Amino acid sequence: MTARPALVSYQGNYAGSVSRLAAYAIDLAVSTGVFSLGLAAVSYGVHVVTGHDVSWNRSNTIVAVLFVAWQFVYFGYSWAVSGRTFGMAGLGIRVVRADGLSLKPRQGVIRALVFPLSFLLLGLGFLGILVQREHRALHDLIAGSAVIYAWDARAARLRFLARQAEVAPADTPAARRPALGSHS
Amino acid sequence: MISAIRLWRDTGTVNPRDRLRPVSRRNPVEALAQQVTERVVDLLVNALDINELAARIDLNALLGRVDINTVLKNVDLNALLDQVDMNAVLARVDLEPVLDRVDVNDLVSRIDMDALVERTDLGAVIARSSGGMATEALDAVRSQAVGLDQFVDRWVQRLLRRKHPAPSAPRALLPARAEP
Numbered sequence: 104m105t106a107r108p109a110l111v112s113y114q115g116n117y118a119g120s121v122s123r124l125a126a127y128a129i130d131l132a133v134s135t136g137v138f139s140l141g142l143a144a145v146s147y148g149v150h151v152v153t154g155h156d157v158s159w160n161r162s163n164t165i166v167a168v169l170f171v172a173w174q175f176v177y178f179g180y181s182w183a184v185s186g187r188t189f190g191m192a193g194l195g196i197r198v199v200r201a202d203g204l205s206l207k208p209r210q211g212v213i214r215a216l217v218f219p220l221s222f223l224l225l226g227l228g229f230l231g232i233l234v235q236r237e238h239r240a241l242h243d244l245i246a247g248s249a250v251i252y253a254w255d256a257r258a259a260r261l262r263f264l265a266r267q268a269e270v271a272p273a274d275t276p277a278a279r280r281p282a283l284g285s286h287s
Numbered sequence: 288m289i290s291a292i293r294l295w296r297d298t299g300t301v302n303p304r305d306r307l308r309p310v311s312r313r314n315p316v317e318a319l320a321q322q323v324t325e326r327v328v329d330l331l332v333n334a335l336d337i338n339e340l341a342a343r344i345d346l347n348a349l350l351g352r353v354d355i356n357t358v359l360k361n362v363d364l365n366a367l368l369d370q371v372d373m374n375a376v377l378a379r380v381d382l383e384p385v386l387d388r389v390d391v392n393d394l395v396s397r398i399d400m401d402a403l404v405e406r407t408d409l410g411a412v413i414a415r416s417s418g419g420m421a422t423e424a425l426d427a428v429r430s431q432a433v434g435l436d437q438f439v440d441r442w443v444q445r446l447l448r449r450k451h452p453a454p455s456a457p458r459a460l461l462p463a464r465a466e467p
Contacts, residue, residue, distance in 0.1 A: 115460035117453075119436020122429075195429045203457025233443050236453035249457055256433065257400075259426040264401055266423070 113252040117238040118196040129190030183211030195254025214246035
């Protein structure tokens with residue numbers, strides 16, 4: 104055992120742009136997929152009950168309204184209940200209050216409602232993730248929220264080392280390779 | 288001196304004067320000489336100031352002549368320890384103040400977890416308890432994402448020419464993370 108600097112854990116740090124973008128991409132794919140499955144289920148139900156085929160078109164106003172409403176529900180509910188969506192859980196990030204405490208349900212709903220604003224301003228609302236000191240987008244500033252890493256890089260590094268120790272015997276070059284989560 | 292003689296008597300150790308007594312029983316002159324000697328010795332000892340005598344002794348010089356290694360070699364530590372009741376000793380120790388003075392956080396921060404996992408079976412335990420392809424994939428994806436986050440952030444900070452580093456975490460999460 105030797106004295107060395109404390110290992111870095113990213114838990115609690117402000118999340119960066121790539122993690123947030125990747126999480127949003129996953130969420131968009133999942134929410135769109137679930138919405139499509141829902142429409143398919145409705146079409147099947149209508150066909151079984153009435154015998155008529157129902158086809159959905161992207162330009163259909165009802166579909167567009169339903170899709171937007173579904174997006175509000177998907178993101179708003181996730182943020183209000185747990186502070187994270189499916190994609191955010193995958194990337195290990197979480198929405199919290201600006202001071203770091205757990206997000207209030209009301210703030211989660213507000214964040215979902217103002218989220219489109221960041222798009223509507225030609226995407227400039229997202230610029231805050233890059234340039235703002237706390238990586239907060241426009242919808243974060245309005246809702247009083249911030250996004251942080253909620254995964255423990257130290258635990259991930261230990262898991263990596265453990266796998267390495269199982270694969271390669273100790274004190275071999277393979278056992279001393281750079282490990283996951285060792286970014287500085 | 289008298290008390291020392293009493294001590295010899297009480298403890299059963301050898302009194303140097305005992306060597307003279309068998310002789311004195313055989314020869315009256317020697318017996319007389321012995322009595323005179325004993326009396327002289329008693330008078331001499333009573334006249335001596337033991338404290339002054341002890342003050343004149345250079346204990347450092349005396350101890351300097353003692354070969355501690357030789358003394359220690361002659362000590363049978365095993366026999367000594369056999370006589371010590373460790374349970375009784377430990378029962379007397381109040382561990383609470385000792386533990387209060389130990390900084391556990393500092394102690395833990397000194398542990399090289401990487402080396403610990405690599406060199407012990409702890410790694411296998413962790414791998415079996417938290418392993419799995421999904422966990423491994425998630426760790427890899429998250430780690431890569433964090434690396435890219437930091438890469439982008441570094442360039443943005445460079446372009447904006449910021450001199451002061453931005454806060455790394457919200458206020459409420461900073462104290463908890465500052466602890467080792």
